[in-house]
Amino acid sequence: NAGVTQTPKFQVLKTGQSMTLQCAQDMNHEYMSWYRQDPGMGLRLIHYSVGAGITDQGEVPNGYNVSRSTTEDFPLRLLSAAPSQTSVYFCASSYSAPRGGSNSPLHFGNGTRLTVT
Amino acid sequence: GQQVMQIPQYQHVQEGEDFTTYCNSSTTLSNIQWYKQRPGGHPVFLIQLVKSGEVKKQKRLTFQFGEAKKNSSLHITATQTTDVGTYFCAGLTYAGGTSYGKLTFGQGTILTVHP
Numbered sequence: 001n002a003g004v005t006q007t008p009k010f011q012v013l014k015t016g017q018s019m020t021l022q023c024a025q026d027m028n029h030e031y032m033s034w035y036r037q038d039p040g041m042g043l044r045l046i047h048y049s050v051g052a053g054i055t056d057q058g059e060v061p062n063g064y065n066v067s068r069s070t071t072e073d074f075p076l077r078l079l080s081a082a083p084s085q086t087s088v089y090f091c092a093s094s095y096s097a098p099r100g101g102s103n104s105p106l107h108f109g110n111g112t113r114l115t116v117t
Numbered sequence: 118g119q120q121v122m123q124i125p126q127y128q129h130v131q132e133g134e135d136f137t138t139y140c141n142s143s144t145t146l147s148n149i150q151w152y153k154q155r156p157g158g159h160p161v162f163l164i165q166l167v168k169s170g171e172v173k174k175q176k177r178l179t180f181q182f183g184e185a186k187k188n189s190s191l192h193i194t195a196t197q198t199t200d201v202g203t204y205f206c207a208g209l210t211y212a213g214g215t216s217y218g219k220l221t222f223g224q225g226t227i228l229t230v231h232p
Contacts, residue, residue, distance in 0.1 A: 103148060105162035
């Protein structure tokens with residue numbers, strides 16, 4: 001199994017450009033999510049999905065869109081890139097969506113380092 | 118909204134010294150998870166604590182969950198250079214019913230170990 005695969009690894013955009021960060025998992029995980037990591041801010045949830053056709057907003061959703069047409073894929077779209085979106089983006093999946101009690105751990109991809117100039 | 122505060126932000130130790138990072142939540146947690154991120158890498162799951170007052174050990178790492186399920190700690194005994202990285206806690210709150218839990222990450226503690 002490849003686990004969680006993210007592409008590209010690096011990307012430079014100009015302000016106003018759009019792009020899609022790809023994420024695919026081959027573990028048949030129900031839950032998929034996107035985080036951004038900024039220095040001193042930890043990992044902040046952008047959007048998440050609890051199954052194909054179901055998505056919802058996380059903590060910092062503005063400027064990003066997602067869709068989940070298949071169990072495997074969960075792309076993140078930047079509609080009009082801004083310098084504030086310069087960050088490292090991680091896709092993460094887990095066997096099941098988080099609920100009370102014991103939960104499935106998150107499996108992270110290798111990340112995409114995005115710079116917006 | 119829910120906040121998970123993690124301290125310290127940075128910790129520099131000499132190899133062989135102990136290290137502890139602390140997480141505090143503004144609300145009662147359903148569980149807490151710990152992740153480690155090596156420099157340039159991605160977060161990797163270490164452990165999950167669910168029960169009040171729970172203590173778990175992984176070799177030189179000891180994880181504790183507070184009695185009130187609002188705080189947690191990770192203690193590393195006799196650090197090694199392989200312990201270098203950022204340690205994150207992630208607290209889960211869950212309202213019950215048909216809703217989904219919310220996992221909130223702390224800011225992370227960056228550990229450097231001088232040989």
